[in-house]
Amino acid sequence: MPEVKLSSADRVLFPEDGITKGDLFSYYEQIAPAILPHLRDRPFTMKRYREGIAGDGFFQKQAPKGMPSWITARRFTTHPREGGAREVDFPLVNSKEALLWMVQMHCIDMNAWYSRVDKPARPDYVVFDLDPPDEPDGFEQAIQVAHLVRGLLDELELPGYVKTSGADGIHVLAPIQRRATFDETYAFAEASSRLLEERHPGLVTTEWLKKKRAGVLVDHRQNGWGKTIASVYSVRPKPGAPVSTPLRWKELTPDVRPRHFSTAMALERVQAHGDLFAPVLEDPRPLGAAAKRLTALAT
Numbered sequence: 001m002p003e004v005k006l007s008s009a010d011r012v013l014f015p016e017d018g019i020t021k022g023d024l025f026s027y028y029e030q031i032a033p034a035i036l037p038h039l040r041d042r043p044f045t046m047k048r049y050r051e052g053i054a055g056d057g058f059f060q061k062q063a064p065k066g067m068p069s070w071i072t073a074r075r076f077t078t079h080p081r082e083g084g085a086r087e088v089d090f091p092l093v094n095s096k097e098a099l100l101w102m103v104q105m106h107c108i109d110m111n112a113w114y115s116r117v118d119k120p121a122r123p124d125y126v127v128f129d130l131d132p133p134d135e136p137d138g139f140e141q142a143i144q145v146a147h148l149v150r151g152l153l154d155e156l157e158l159p160g161y162v163k164t165s166g167a168d169g170i171h172v173l174a175p176i177q178r179r180a181t182f183d184e185t186y187a188f189a190e191a192s193s194r195l196l197e198e199r200h201p202g203l204v205t206t207e208w209l210k211k212k213r214a215g216v217l218v219d220h221r222q223n224g225w226g227k228t229i230a231s232v233y234s235v236r237p238k239p240g241a242p243v244s245t246p247l248r249w250k251e252l253t254p255d256v257r258p259r260h261f262s263t264a265m266a267l268e269r270v271q272a273h274g275d276l277f278a279p280v281l282e283d284p285r286p287l288g289a290a291a292k293r294l295t296a297l298a299t
Contacts, residue, residue: 006103008021009022010022012052016239023263024108025103027235027263032099034233035232035233035234037275038231038233038280039093040094040116041092042115043117045059046091047109049108061078061088062090063091067101073090073091073092074092075090076090078226108236110231112228113228115182121182122181124280126287128149128160128193129169129219129229130146130169130170130218131169131216133213133215140254142169143253144203145204148196149218150249153172153174156192158176158287159279160172161276163244164244167236167258168258173280174285179286179288185223186224189222192294202214202215238259239259241262242261243261
């Protein structure tokens with residue numbers, strides 16, 4: 001595999017912290033063994049920050065001209081919001097070199113589909129994306145709700161794995177066997193979220209409009225074909241370069257804050273604990289049985 005040459009290594013991407021493109025490159029080179037299993041064979045959406053986090057980032061789904069031939073791409077039909085259909089060649093980040101090339105292209109966080117190219121309509125997990133309210137204790141509320149999500153998943157006999165989003169929220173992923181469709185994962189996440197809202201009014205909400213919202217949004221809408229979230233171990237384009245970090249449930253205590261988890265801490269945690277998110281790929285469960293249990297609970 002050819003070596004990826006880094007240009008403009010001294011370019012500052014995080015102006016408040018002095019973190020450079022070279023620093024980002026070094027982090028991803030070291031974290032590659034942990035992050036690559038979560039990106040491999042998944043259509044990848046580039047989110048590029050040419051001017052660093054002070055500028056406007058932009059999404060790029062189509063593999064750019066000049067992408068090295070040793071980075072694989074796969075074509076899928078997409079349906080843009082403005083209507084119609086478009087054929088898009090999505091890059092696949094299947095090697096350390098491909099990951100580093102994305103950094104060279106000014107990708108700060110790494111965003112991939114929930115499904116893999118051999119079964120693009122069959123996701124690997126259900127996503128619960130928790131968005132805290134704009135209140136002083138908003139993230140503490142999100143931590144409380146994350147534990148409620150876990151409790152419900154326990155009732156449904158599905159494992160749940162938690163990570164900081166690295167930005168302002170929390171992600172809980174429930175790994176499933178690759179039989180369910182995205183419509184089925186969406187329906188499951190929606191029914192779960194509405195049951196939690198019914199059980200915990202004022203703390204849990206499914207209301208999309210912020211001005212009408214009270215409590216932590218459990219966003220089931222993130223489950224859908226072609227949707228992405230920042231991968232575990234992704235650096236996020238926020239001051240301090242926080243990392244989307246997996247936690248043991250006992251570590252998700254009220255004093256946790258998403259910005260606490262730096263690149264250095266992410267590397268230290270992988271060194272100490274291995275990949276805490278490995279079971280997301282290794283321990284899938286059938287969604288159908290859990291969905292039946294959920295229907296029984298909701299009636």
